[in-house]
Amino acid sequence: MKKDLISIRDLTADEIESIFKLTDELKKDPSEFDKHLAFKSIALIFQKPSNRTRVSFEVGMYQLGGNSIYLSPEEINLGVRESIKDVAKTLSRYVDGLVLRTFEHKNVLELAKFATVPVINGLSDFSHPCQALADVYTVREKLKNIKKATLAYVGDGNNVCNSLLYLCPKAGLNIHIGTPKGYEPCNVVLKEAKAMAHTTGTSVKLFNNPAEAVKAADVIYTDVWASMGQEKEAEKRKKIFKAFQVNKKLVKSAGKKVLIMHCLPAHRGMEITDEVIDGPGSIVFDQAENRMHVQKAILIKLLG
Numbered sequence: 470m471k472k473d474l475i476s477i478r479d480l481t482a483d484e485i486e487s488i489f490k491l492t493d494e495l496k497k498d499p500s501e502f503d504k505h506l507a508f509k510s511i512a513l514i515f516q517k518p519s520n521r522t523r524v525s526f527e528v529g530m531y532q533l534g535g536n537s538i539y540l541s542p543e544e545i546n547l548g549v550r551e552s553i554k555d556v557a558k559t560l561s562r563y564v565d566g567l568v569l570r571t572f573e574h575k576n577v578l579e580l581a582k583f584a585t586v587p588v589i590n591g592l593s594d595f596s597h598p599c600q601a602l603a604d605v606y607t608v609r610e611k612l613k614n615i616k617k618a619t620l621a622y623v624g625d626g627n628n629v630c631n632s633l634l635y636l637c638p639k640a641g642l643n644i645h646i647g648t649p650k651g652y653e654p655c656n657v658v659l660k661e662a663k664a665m666a667h668t669t670g671t672s673v674k675l676f677n678n679p680a681e682a683v684k685a686a687d688v689i690y691t692d693v694w695a696s697m698g699q700e701k702e703a704e705k706r707k708k709i710f711k712a713f714q715v716n717k718k719l720v721k722s723a724g725k726k727v728l729i730m731h732c733l734p735a736h737r738g739m740e741i742t743d744e745v746i747d748g749p750g751s752i753v754f755d756q757a758e759n760r761m762h763v764q765k766a767i768l769i770k771l772l773g
């Protein structure tokens with residue numbers, strides 16, 4: 470049966486560890502894998518802009534000996550020019566995997582339902598699983614022992630936050646979240662993450678105070694205050710999120726040496742200051758690079 474990557478929720482701790490182990494091998498000797506996906510192709514259906522996701526999938530697929538086809542919003546016009554069902558059925562006859570970047574999460578589910586090839590969620594309004602996998606992989610690379618380390622996510626309880634919430638407790642990391650009131654992550658995700666944390670002995674905590682959220686953290690993570698599709702709310706959100714900016718003062722509140730993460734693109738001077746994102750603790754570009762290595766592992770697992 471074909472396997473998709475729609476949400477971190479669907480992955481077991483063992484599957485996650487196996488993706489990370491394969492990523493280690495891919496990073497060590499990329500040339501050893503240069504024919505793993507020979508003659509295979511993926512289609513990238515993107516309804517939103519992208520730098521990292523598109524380029525890392527395309528280059529990653531090339532490095533594995535395969536091919537990728539980018540389909541811009543205008544090209545496929547998903548659900549408008551053609552139904553998601555018909556797009557899924559048609560593309561499944563040509564390619565070996567689909568990556569979808571979309572708005573409503575149900576679009577990913579619909580595509581996966583009708584595609585006969587693996588579907589990878591390349592970001593929906595609800596989740597960003599490839600991002601979270603690359604993030605935790607990066608933390609695992611940087612900290613000698615991630616078990617019981619604490620990642621503090623500060624800002625909007627968005628797609629990236631939801632995916633980190635699903636992943637951290639499964640990977641043995643504590644996750645502390647600081648958002649303004651009314652901008653907390655999805656309640657269902659929070660509940661499930663807490664249940665998972667209970668079984669792995671980790672903690673999931675929610676704060677409405679950024680300094681409390683980052684206290685004793687090993688990693689501080691932030692993302693944009695207005696995600697793609699929320700552009701109209703950007704001005705309003707600027708005021709609401711002001712106190713949640715990751716700046717020198719907030720970083721100091723951690724009370725120890727801390728790693729700085731951001732999924733990018735960053736709005737410098739808004740959710741994060743230049744001196745923090747360019748500062749000594751910042752690992753944002755290692756994080757960005759790892760998108761490609763981790764996704765190569767995902768591609769091999771699903772299409773290989």
Ligand code: CP
Pocket residue numbers: 518519520521522523592600732733734
């Ligand atoms: N982090 C991330 O997904 O970046 P892009 O939106 O540029 O793909």
Ligand code: NVA
Pocket residue numbers: 592627628629692693695696697732733734
């Ligand atoms: N939360 C952001 C992530 C971008 C990679 C967005 O959805 O726009």
